[in-house]
Structure formats: structure tokens, C-alpha cells
Amino acid sequence: MTQGLFRKGLTALALAGAVVVAAITGVQPAAAEKIKVAAIYTLPVEQQWISRIHKALNTAAERGDIEYVYSENVANTDYERVMREYSEAGQNLVVGEVFAVERAARAVAKDYPKTAYLMGSSFGPSGDNFSVFDNWIHEPSYLTGMIAGSLSKSGVIGMVGGYPIPEVNRLMHAFMDGVREVKPDTKFLVSFIGSWYDPPKAKEAAFAMMDTGADIMYAERYGVSDAAKERGVMAIGNVIDTQNEYPGTVVASALWHMEPTIDKAIEAVKSGSYEAADYGSYSFMSQGGGSLAPIDPKLVDEKTLAAVKIREQEIRDGLFRVNVNDSEPKSSK
Amino acid sequence: MNEILEILLSVSFWAAALRIASPLILGTLGELVCERAGVLNLGIEGIMTAGAMAGWMAVYQGADLWTGVAVAAAIGMILGFIHGVFTVPLGLSQHVTGLGLTLLATSLSYFTYRMILPDVPSPPRIEAFQPLAIPYLSDLPIIGPAIFEQTPLTYFALIAVAVVAFVLYKTPLGLAVRSVGENPAAAEAQGIDVYAVRIGAVMVGSGLMAVGGAFLTMSAFNAFFFEMVAGRGWICIALVVFASWRPGKALLGAFLFGAFDAFQVRLQQVVGGDIPYQIFLMLPYLLSILALIVMSRRAAYPKALMIPYRKGER
Known part of the structure; x- marks a missing residue:
């Protein structure tokens, strides 16, 4: 400051x-x-x-x-x-x-x-x-979903979010779609903690989900990966790469790169051609705005890795479109 | 209905309740000590933030965990001393001073954190307190894993309740604290230095609050975040009323709140699809208000609470 x-x-x-x-x-x-x-x-x-x-x-x-x-x-x-x-x-x-x-x-x-x-x-x-x-990283989120689906043995996946606003919801839905591609009958547990920044609370929500049988945690907030680590459960990261901080816990992360967006805007301001526009697409994978963090090959099997790779290429080539759903995700019944 | 029973019968639920309650137990106990001596301490939210920051920072700079706790307590006592000086001998409004202290302590904590760590890509971590199973006791069915497999700071909170209760009711010092909160003029007539006892009580209480804050960064989590106390201090103020200014009931109140919160996150998963999540987040507060209404009807508050004492005044 x-x-x-x-x-x-x-x-x-x-x-x-x-x-x-x-x-x-x-x-x-x-x-x-x-x-x-x-x-x-x-x-x-x-x-x-x-x-x-x-x-x-x-x-x-x-x-x-x-x-x-x-x-x-x-x-x-x-x-x-x-x-x-x-x-x-x-x-x-x-x-x-x-x-x-x-x-x-x-x-x-x-x-x-x-x-x-x-x-x-x-x-x-x-x-x-x-x-x-916006952080339009629904594409890598979908890919992390595929990995999560292949890893879940109990068929229950827990997701802890801050608030259900569109940018959170759409990533959660993309992740869930990815899971369902691999394991259609997966059960999802969803809670929101009503804060962007209360790790002890996020941790408690995650513990509660693991008590109910969740064996993969979708870590939208700080604290979830910590809870997963304590219980020896795997987690999926979001926005930032935390695999080094939680080796063996965070298996895959959907990363957001703001550089393409910022660089584009700087260029426009410099050349005097700046106008009101939606820069959202610069967060797409094809623009380098979203990516899948390197996956630990020891934790994920080859078949899944190959399938993810194919999907990733299809997304980059525009052959596969990840659905955008901004509605609030709910726990499965 | 079955699912609700299942939640209530699970060990992890009770363990979570105590874990969530721990910072509240310490905060409530601290506030109780202050108020028993007749001083309302609305600096609690800020003092907890300062404790959370100072204790964590000490450990991050290389101190061991218990030294970190001591640092947090010391910072709390210094802030308590400031509150005491303004409200006791100077007799200023306890509300205004307390809120001012919260603003000061919160901002000062963020400022200090930023001065020391100006540009960090992600929150730095420490090696926090780990759960410690107490031999034999942790083997007890249900109670064992729920109560005796917690982190050391939770045991500290439970012991603190017993110590405060003992001192308040069984020692001359406790009698002095209670009497300056009930009738300072009579206490002075007995040769008790009202100012010293009041300031001392506020300092000790503030130290306890700060350790409650440190629980968040050194036990519940391992990093300091802006705004991570998140209103827990204000809850403690209400819990003191719920407790009718008694340590045992303070423990009960904090534990109940923790249980409501632990119940809420579990219930969200059972019936979450049908009811907006905000209802669940509201639940612990709603139930606490209801409990407060029931309990506080017979509450006997310290008679000299919030009344400054002026020597020689009749």
C-alpha cells in the first residue's frame, strides 16, 4: 500500500x-x-x-x-x-x-x-x-474436470465457493461437465461460504464434504487445498498454480493468464484506438489466456492424460466448445 | 430427518464444532474479564486482528509457535492498556474508545503486514499448530476424538476457561475484579485500587482476545489475510451476554455457536439443492439470537458496567 x-x-x-x-x-x-x-x-x-x-x-x-x-x-x-x-x-x-x-x-x-x-x-x-x-477459463476448468472424474473413486466431488456470481458459477459448471464426460453419475456437493477470504471457514466446509465421502475437492477458495492435504484427499486448483505448495494434493489446475488481455489493452491505448470492447475472449485457451497447469504423471493414468490432450487440442482448434452456464450450481440430489 | 441425526451423531461434527468455537471461547473469555471489571471492550475485533497478525508474523520471522502466542498476547495487552487508560482514569466513553481501538488496531495490523511483506505473489505460510492427541483420553468413544484430538491452542482455550473461573470465584483477586465491576466505591473502601484492577483486567482480557485471533492464523490456518477475523469479535460481545458474564456459560455459548456453524455446512450438503445457501450461512446467527433472547432474560450484568469511576465522587 x-x-x-x-x-x-x-x-x-x-x-x-x-x-x-x-x-x-x-x-x-x-x-x-x-x-x-x-x-x-x-x-x-x-x-x-x-x-x-x-x-x-x-x-x-x-x-x-x-x-x-x-x-x-x-x-x-x-x-x-x-x-x-x-x-x-x-x-x-x-x-x-x-x-x-x-x-x-x-x-x-x-x-x-x-x-x-x-x-x-x-x-x-x-x-x-x-x-x-473476466476470467473466462471455463475451457481449462472443463479439462481439470475430466481429470477429477478419472481420479474419483467414491464418485463424490466436493466444491467450495465464495459467492455464486457468474464468473464462479461458469467455471464450476464447466468443471462439472468435464467430470460428467468421464463419469456421468458423479455426485457433487456444493457450498458457498459467503466470503472471498475466510480460509478457516472454507476449510470447515471442505472437511464437512470429505466427511460425506468426497474424495476430490474443487478448490475455488484458499483453505480447501489445506483441508484436502490434511485428509490425504486430492484437490483441483483454480486460477493460480498451487501444485508446488501442495505436492501430491493438487493434481491439476485451471490457470488464468491476464497477460494477453493487458497487452491488448496497452497496445490499443498506445495507438489511440482504444474503444469499449469485451476483452473476455483474451482469457480463452486459444488466446493464451487460459491453460492447464502441468499435471503430475504419477497421479493421473495415461489414458486420461491422452483424452485430456485430445480435448485440449480440439478446444484450441475451435472444434470443441465448452458450455457456458452462469446459473448457481447446486448439490446433486 | 435421518440425515440430520446422522450429522449430530458423527464424531467429526463435534470435533468441527469445538474447532470453530476455539477462537470464540478465547475472545468471549477475554471480553468477559474486561466486562466483569466494569469495562466494555469494543476493541475486540481489532485486538483479535492484531493478535492474528502479530503472532503469525513472529513465527514467520523465525520464532517458535508458543513464542508467537506470547507475542500475540503481549500485543493484545498493550492495546488493552491503551483502552484502559482512556476509559478508566480518563473516564471516556467506552463505546467510542473501543470502536476507535478496533479501527486503529485493524489498520495498524494491515499496515505492518504490508510494510514487512510489500509484494508477495501468494500469502506466505508458516508451519501451524498440528492436532495433538492426548494419550488415553483420545481413546474414549466419541468424546475422545471430538475433544482430545485438537490443536494445542484449543486445549489452551479450555484450560483458560477453568483458570478464569477459578480466579474469578475462588481468589481474592477475582473478588477484587468482580467488586470493581459491581460497586467500585465499596471496593475502594476496602482498600482496593479500582483503577489498577480495572486496567489490569482489561489488559488480561485483551491478551486472551489476541490469542483468540492468533488461533485463526496459527491453528485454524497458516497464513494471515486481511479481514480474516471476519466479525468473530462482535460475536464474542454477544456471547458474553448469552453467558450472563459467567465463564462456564461462555464456553457453552461459544461451543453452541460452533456447533450451529458446523451443522450449517453439513446441512447445506444434505438439502442444499432446494434452499438458498444464504439461509444456511444465516442459521448460526439466527439460532444464536434466539438463544440470546432466552438466556439473557435472567442475565445479571455487572452493575458498574460502562460507568466510569471517579475517585472521591459521591
Whole structure:
């Protein structure tokens, strides 16, 4: 946070300098130098989802394409203000997530037509400068489902989620579809803990599922893999790669890569061609936005690995389409 | 109906109930000690956060687990001292001071965490307390695995209940604490230093709360997260009323809440398809409110609770 603030001060200085230079020489600052990107996160940068965006922006900053500042753990009630502050400060591109402030964020964007906004959102783009993205990794989620289905002996799979919002639901459904391709009569246990960030609670929900016989856990939240590890049950990761942290527990993970989305947006801002668009498809496997983390061959049999490989190729080639279902998943009866 | 019985009869359910209850037992006990001396401590949520952060951070920096617990308790006592100074000799509003302390302690914890770990790709982990089976006792049917295969901090919480109950009711010190909470003028007439006893009680209580917070990062989980106390401190405030300011009943109340929560996650899987999940998440709170209504009708609160004592005033 302090670093963010410190950088923010530097940015303001740099901005003042840029304005002076622009005034003297009359050149467009965006075309001549690094573009200024600010990110606003409602959770700390360690949180899975946020960490992927943070990583992509850091990579772009290290490459020298952008100047990156950020504010983390911003309350939703404060989100609009922070958006305005960054917009007023002359940021070229503002990145963030507006799942709880969809309407307010769009209103702010309308007031700053010169700023480009790229926001994680459940809805579509709006106006001239408000683009949206999301973690569309339903494709690798489907593939992890196939692996989970092949590994489950009890035929019961547990899934612990934060809140049933579209981006969570669709990944869960894709995962379940993948499981059903391999093992059609699998029983699913689904619970939501009503928090993005309560590992002890997520752990308890996972324990309860394993007590009921779940032998594969779908780890949507922190804490689930820990519970699985304690009971010697296997888990499927989501968004980030945690296989190194839980060797022998996390067998497969559906990864999200934010780089293609961010790079595309930076390019558009640089060339002055930024417009309101849906960047969702840059999270697809074919765009490099989603992938399957390397699978431990000791844990998964060859037949399954081969089947997953074929499916993966079909998805990349556009021959197989993973269904998108945004409705709230329920436990099987 | 059968499934509900099955849940209630399973050992893992009772073990989960006690596990969920552990931080609440310590928090409630801490609040109870403060209130018994006549000081409401709404700093609890912040103190638990500070304990969760400080204890974890100490271990992450290389201290062993019990040293981490001691660090958490010490931080809690320092924060308790601040609350005590403002509310006891200065006699400021206990509500305002407590809420202010929660804001201060919470933000300070996040700030400190970020200063030390500015840019981490994923939450750093420690080697947390592992479940420890007590020889012989853990072999008992049902009760054994439910109560005696917990982590050491849970045993600490249970022992703390007994110690606090003993001190409060069987020692002169406990009598002093109770009397400054009931009638400070009479206590002073007996030669008891009201300020010292009140501040001391707030410090000890705050230390217990902080260890309750440390349970979350050092026993229930192995990493510190922003906002991970998640309102548990406020639940403790209500549990003290439920307990009628008695340690034994505090244990019962915290355990009941833990049981409701453990029941809720299990019930969600049995009938989850038909009922919105929010209903289940609401269940422990709803049942606690009902229990609170029933229990608190006969609650005898400390008579001098929230009334600042001014020396020599008549």
C-alpha cells in the first residue's frame, strides 16, 4: 500500500513534468512515452484473482511499456472515489474489478472520456471507453474436470465457493461437465461460504464434504487445498498454480493468464484506438489466456492424460466448445 | 430427518464444532474479564486482528509457535492498556474508545503486514499448530476424538476457561475484579485500587482476545489475510451476554455457536439443492439470537458496567 502511495506521488511528479514537456513541444504524451496505468483492487494483491492481474501489469511495467501504480483492498463504497482520483491524475488506463459497483463505475467512466477503463465485470462494455474482461477459463476448468472424474473413486466431488456470481458459477459448471464426460453419475456437493477470504471457514466446509465421502475437492477458495492435504484427499486448483505448495494434493489446475488481455489493452491505448470492447475472449485457451497447469504423471493414468490432450487440442482448434452456464450450481440430489 | 441425526451423531461434527468455537471461547473469555471489571471492550475485533497478525508474523520471522502466542498476547495487552487508560482514569466513553481501538488496531495490523511483506505473489505460510492427541483420553468413544484430538491452542482455550473461573470465584483477586465491576466505591473502601484492577483486567482480557485471533492464523490456518477475523469479535460481545458474564456459560455459548456453524455446512450438503445457501450461512446467527433472547432474560450484568469511576465522587 505504501509502495502504491509512494509510486502515486512519483507519478504525480512525472505527470506534471510530462504536461510541461507537452506544452512546450506540443507532442502527444501517450504516443511518445510509457502509458500510465493504475489498478484498483477490492482485495489485497495476494488474493488469487487479483494476483493474476497484478502479475500481468508488473510484467508490462518491467518490460518498460507502462508506469504502474495500484491501490489494493479498496472498499466497494470507496471504489468510485479512487476511480475518479486516478482519472483526475491523468492515468491513461485504469484497470480493476467492478463486480459490486457495476453501475457507479460506468457513470465515472462517462465523466472522463479521455481515460481508458478495463474492468473485470459480469456485464458488457459501455460508452466509448469502458471495456470489460473476466476470467473466462471455463475451457481449462472443463479439462481439470475430466481429470477429477478419472481420479474419483467414491464418485463424490466436493466444491467450495465464495459467492455464486457468474464468473464462479461458469467455471464450476464447466468443471462439472468435464467430470460428467468421464463419469456421468458423479455426485457433487456444493457450498458457498459467503466470503472471498475466510480460509478457516472454507476449510470447515471442505472437511464437512470429505466427511460425506468426497474424495476430490474443487478448490475455488484458499483453505480447501489445506483441508484436502490434511485428509490425504486430492484437490483441483483454480486460477493460480498451487501444485508446488501442495505436492501430491493438487493434481491439476485451471490457470488464468491476464497477460494477453493487458497487452491488448496497452497496445490499443498506445495507438489511440482504444474503444469499449469485451476483452473476455483474451482469457480463452486459444488466446493464451487460459491453460492447464502441468499435471503430475504419477497421479493421473495415461489414458486420461491422452483424452485430456485430445480435448485440449480440439478446444484450441475451435472444434470443441465448452458450455457456458452462469446459473448457481447446486448439490446433486 | 435421518440425515440430520446422522450429522449430530458423527464424531467429526463435534470435533468441527469445538474447532470453530476455539477462537470464540478465547475472545468471549477475554471480553468477559474486561466486562466483569466494569469495562466494555469494543476493541475486540481489532485486538483479535492484531493478535492474528502479530503472532503469525513472529513465527514467520523465525520464532517458535508458543513464542508467537506470547507475542500475540503481549500485543493484545498493550492495546488493552491503551483502552484502559482512556476509559478508566480518563473516564471516556467506552463505546467510542473501543470502536476507535478496533479501527486503529485493524489498520495498524494491515499496515505492518504490508510494510514487512510489500509484494508477495501468494500469502506466505508458516508451519501451524498440528492436532495433538492426548494419550488415553483420545481413546474414549466419541468424546475422545471430538475433544482430545485438537490443536494445542484449543486445549489452551479450555484450560483458560477453568483458570478464569477459578480466579474469578475462588481468589481474592477475582473478588477484587468482580467488586470493581459491581460497586467500585465499596471496593475502594476496602482498600482496593479500582483503577489498577480495572486496567489490569482489561489488559488480561485483551491478551486472551489476541490469542483468540492468533488461533485463526496459527491453528485454524497458516497464513494471515486481511479481514480474516471476519466479525468473530462482535460475536464474542454477544456471547458474553448469552453467558450472563459467567465463564462456564461462555464456553457453552461459544461451543453452541460452533456447533450451529458446523451443522450449517453439513446441512447445506444434505438439502442444499432446494434452499438458498444464504439461509444456511444465516442459521448460526439466527439460532444464536434466539438463544440470546432466552438466556439473557435472567442475565445479571455487572452493575458498574460502562460507568466510569471517579475517585472521591459521591
